[in-house]
Amino acid sequence: MSQAWHEIVLEVLKANEIRLIPYVPDNVLKPLIAAIHADPFFTAFTTAREEEAVGIVAGGAMAGMRGMVLMQTSGFATLANVLASLPCAFQIPVLLMISERGTLGEFNLGQAAVWRTMRPTLEALAMPHQVITRLDECGFIADRVIRQALMTQQPAALVLSPLLTGAKASPVKAGS
Amino acid sequence: MSLDAIELGKSGRLERRSVVRALLAERGDMLAIGGLGAPAWDITAAGDSPLNLPLWGGMGGAAMMGLGLALAQPSRRVLVITGDGEMLMGIGSLATIATKQPRNLSVVVLDNEHYGETGMQETATRHGVDLAGMARAAGITDARRVDKPDEVLALRDAIRGGAGPLFAQVKIDDASLPLVLPPREASILQARMREAILGPAAHLQ
Numbered sequence: 001m002s003q004a005w006h007e008i009v010l011e012v013l014k015a016n017e018i019r020l021i022p023y024v025p026d027n028v029l030k031p032l033i034a035a036i037h038a039d040p041f042f043t044a045f046t047t048a049r050e051e052e053a054v055g056i057v058a059g060g061a062m063a064g065m066r067g068m069v070l071m072q073t074s075g076f077a078t079l080a081n082v083l084a085s086l087p088c089a090f091q092i093p094v095l096l097m098i099s100e101r102g103t104l105g106e107f108n109l110g111q112a113a114v115w116r117t118m119r120p121t122l123e124a125l126a127m128p129h130q131v132i133t134r135l136d137e138c139g140f141i142a143d144r145v146i147r148q149a150l151m152t153q154q155p156a157a158l159v160l161s162p163l164l165t166g167a168k169a170s171p172v173k174a175g176s
Numbered sequence: 177m178s179l180d181a182i183e184l185g186k187s188g189r190l191e192r193r194s195v196v197r198a199l200l201a202e203r204g205d206m207l208a209i210g211g212l213g214a215p216a217w218d219i220t221a222a223g224d225s226p227l228n229l230p231l232w233g234g235m236g237g238a239a240m241m242g243l244g245l246a247l248a249q250p251s252r253r254v255l256v257i258t259g260d261g262e263m264l265m266g267i268g269s270l271a272t273i274a275t276k277q278p279r280n281l282s283v284v285v286l287d288n289e290h291y292g293e294t295g296m297q298e299t300a301t302r303h304g305v306d307l308a309g310m311a312r313a314a315g316i317t318d319a320r321r322v323d324k325p326d327e328v329l330a331l332r333d334a335i336r337g338g339a340g341p342l343f344a345q346v347k348i349d350d351a352s353l354p355l356v357l358p359p360r361e362a363s364i365l366q367a368r369m370r371e372a373i374l375g376p377a378a379h380l381q
């Protein structure tokens with residue numbers, strides 16, 4: 001029996017001593033969030049906005065506690081200013097994990113519209129990022145992106161594709 | 177620190193740099209974040225230090241940087257000094273701080289009731305919005321308004337007492353003061369603070 005994506009991610013986080021996990025919830029991330037809360041290794045809590053979580057992880061990294069922010073695509077879209085002027089400018093390895101919404105069967109047109117901003121924003125920030133689509137590549141990509149971010153003191157983003165997470169397609173059918 | 181050291185501006189309200197000087201005097205190993213804009217210049221005017229992180233960016237994020245530091249270093253005091261506009265921009269942070277209840281975190285808002293860096297437009301506090309009341313309602317029990325020099329000294333003692341989280345809305349004179357700029361290179365500011373906290377090993381982690 002192979003591991004689920006969230007079990008792999010949990011192991012990678014622990015192996016790299018990523019303890020501080022502020023987040024804004026997402027349905028796809030639910031099993032990962034539940035496993036993180038269940039493990040006393042982590043300090044996990046919600047924030048009102050993703051921007052707060054970036055500040056918290058930046059502060060933690062400054063003081064010797066590694067962290068990662070969990071969010072969905074629309075949350076990432078709120079972050080350009082704080083990412084550019086805080087972790088990018090100060091060279092602080094703030095890690096982001098983005099559950100990708102707005103593609104491959106989205107029913108909400110707002111989510112679909114904001115999805116189009118994610119890659120251009122990551123490119124414009126020149127922020128290292130990788131999209132994880134396959135279970136057999138999940139551990140390798142997550143581990144290497146995290147390690148490179150820590151070693152080079154740069155923020156980085158891991159994007160979890162619906163191809164990996166099996167995020168449910170829209171319950172709504174066009175015309176129905 | 178005596179009461180004489182706390183000055184008043186032309187308006188009769190507290191003079192910002194004398195307040196910041198008093199709060200940072202004999203600070204020990206206390207870390208300080210200066211929010212984007214005048215508070216970053218204020219903490220620098222009080223004496224640049226590796227224990228200071230004057231924010232050139234991260235608009236709205238000063239209090240949350242402080243929370244991250246406080247969670248990672250629970251035995252060390254952390255003081256965030258920011259402005260009313262910057263605090264309003266990240267007002268949800270008050271809820272997040274209240275949820276975590278970090279005993280070593282203090283957030284001091286220098287409230288001149290204006291956006292001082294952008295042309296002195298009015299902020300919400302000019303119209304009576306009570307930041308200390310919002311902090312208290314969120315669950316930060318020690319949330320106080322500070323108007324007088326003796327209250328600044330009491331705030332200073334409370335910050336050192338470490339029974340936080342603590343929030344203070346300090347009503348200050350709105351004069352714009354000459355810039356006192358910190359080092360410009362953000363990666364140096366980052367590296368020197370990490371070294372001050374974690375020692376030389378910081379550069380190898």
